[in-house]
Amino acid sequence: MVYLILGLVLWTAGHFFKRLAPDMRAGMGNAGKGVAAVIILAGLVLMIIGYRGAEFINLWYPPTWTVHLNNLLMLIAVFVYGMSATRGRLRGKMRHPQLVAVKIWAVAHLLVNGDLASVILFGGMLAWAVVQVIVINRTEEWVRPEPGKASKDILLVVITLVLFGVMTGIHNWLGVWPFPG
Known part of the structure; x- marks a missing residue:
């Protein structure tokens, strides 16, 4: 369940990054989009692994x-x-x-x-x-x-x-x- 919950946290953080830290995201330029995408993808992978492996x-x-x-x-x-x-x-x-x-x-x-x-x-x-x-x-x-x-x-x-x-x-x-x- 740890992977599942961590995945949800990363998914949520990646999606909220633009709106909750707009100055930080803007300061990163295109790299900010890439960082958010990697965080979201990592969250998705962890959710799948966590859900499939959950008791x-x-x-x-x-x-x-x-x-x-x-x-x-x-x-x-x-x-x-x-x-x-x-x-x-x-x-x-x-x-x-x-x-x-x-x-x-x-x-x-x-x-x-x-x-x-x-x-x-x-x-x-x-x-x-x-x-x-x-x-x-x-x-x-x-x-x-x-x-x-x-x-x-x-x-x-x-x-x-x-x-x-x-x-x-x-x-x-x-x-x-x-x-x-």
Whole structure:
């Protein structure tokens, strides 16, 4: 669990570096971006290693139907995350699509995992995303981008379905089949 918690701390510190120490980050120039990226990547690697190696300590038994809700929420999360890169009509409908997607992802995974490591990982990521939105909203003004072509939104749906399929395959490869039999 130490690696998992350390990973969460590094992930959070790397993401908050720009907003909590803007003068230090600006003084570092492009190297500041690199430092933040290395810290975030190290945090991600430690979270994965820590989660995979954590002792299973059960806190509750999620109902089996939550797997279906998880899958639906994950499909929505992938779509919402993709809204950040879309140039379609949906562009600008949401200020923080990536962070909203992380929140959806975290809640979806909390619904289907009742162990301590999952609560730490997914609860920690949910807390980080909530605080990140608050900090960004207080420190940066948002200029809503102009909407683009509807055809780009159709492309987003196709990309979402493909990425969801890839993510399902990765889960299967890791030994977690996301669709109950």
